[in-house]
Amino acid sequence: MEEAHGVIKKFLYVNRKAPYGSIYALESLEVVLIGAAFEQEVSLAFVGDGVYQLAKGQDTKGLAMKNFSPTFRALEDYDVTRLYVEEEALQARGLTAADLVVPVELVSAPRMAEIMEGHDVILSF
Amino acid sequence: MLHIVNKSPFDHKTLETCLRFTRQGAAVLLIEDGVYAAGTGTAVTKVVEEALKNVSIYALEPDLAARGMQNRVIAGVRLVDYGGFVDLVAEHNAVQSWL
Numbered sequence: 091m092e093e094a095h096g097v098i099k100k101f102l103y104v105n106r107k108a109p110y111g112s113i114y115a116l117e118s119l120e121v122v123l124i125g126a127a128f129e130q131e132v133s134l135a136f137v138g139d140g141v142y143q144l145a146k147g148q149d150t151k152g153l154a155m156k157n158f159s160p161t162f163r164a165l166e167d168y169d170v171t172r173l174y175v176e177e178e179a180l181q182a183r184g185l186t187a188a189d190l191v192v193p194v195e196l197v198s199a200p201r202m203a204e205i206m207e208g209h210d211v212i213l214s215f
Numbered sequence: 216m217l218h219i220v221n222k223s224p225f226d227h228k229t230l231e232t233c234l235r236f237t238r239q240g241a242a243v244l245l246i247e248d249g250v251y252a253a254g255t256g257t258a259v260t261k262v263v264e265e266a267l268k269n270v271s272i273y274a275l276e277p278d279l280a281a282r283g284m285q286n287r288v289i290a291g292v293r294l295v296d297y298g299g300f301v302d303l304v305a306e307h308n309a310v311q312s313w314l
Contacts, residue, residue, distance in 0.1 A: 107226070108223055108226070108248045108251065108282065109281075109282065110247070110248075110278075110281050110282065111221070111222075111223065111247045111248035138225065138226065139223050139225055139226045139248070139251075142251065142282060145282060145283035145284070146283055147283035147285065147286065148280075148281060148282060148283040149280040149281060149283070149285070150280075150281040151277075151280070152276070152277025152278075152280055152281065152296075152297075153277055153278070153281045155281065157281070159283075179225075182225065182257060182258040183225065183251070183254065183257050183258070184254055184255055184256030184257040184260070184287065
């Protein structure tokens with residue numbers, strides 16, 4: 091049955107931008123959900139300002155924009171369970187894993203480079 | 216002069232450039248991703264604290280809240296709403312938006 095669905099590739103979505111200043115973060119998340127629906131092996135990486143996408147306490151009422159941070163909590167239902175966060179980026183922004191909406195794996199930049207090498211398809215936003 | 220900065224200080228040099236050209240008594244308003252500069256315990260907190268000695272720094276509260284940064288603002292940075300944004304523009308003789 092597995093073969094009927096074709097080849098399963100390892101996808102890594104690299105999120106590098108803060109959530110509301112541009113459309114990249116939201117668009118990335120949309121593509122993640124599509125990839126997961128096609129039963130590919132999907133992982134997410136958050137580097138640089140991308141770590142801000144996961145910050146707790148986002149309240150967009152004053153902006154008339156959708157707060158999409160709760161969607162990260164739903165990724166588990168799509169079997170997207172590997173979320174890697176660049177530890178240095180988090181530290182530089184005064185944040186810790188406890189400030190994030192979902193459990194993540196903190197990794198160093200060199201380790202993140204290794205993770206990137208280990209994927210077949212990388213989409214960087 | 217009112218200076219408006221809308222870029223993240225971690226992703227752009229915009230704030231750094233702006234602060235190089237602010238004079239004593241000027242005002243700097245942080246909006247959109249610019250509000251990340253108002254955070255405590257970051258790699259740019261010291262830069263902002265130093266700037267506060269010479270200029271007034273404001274941050275747009277709805278942009279802070281959207282980003283979950285409303286409870287980690289550097290002491291001395293003043294929060295404004297959209298009405299306050301308009302007041303700042305009206306109070307200053309000129310506005311420079313550092314896009």
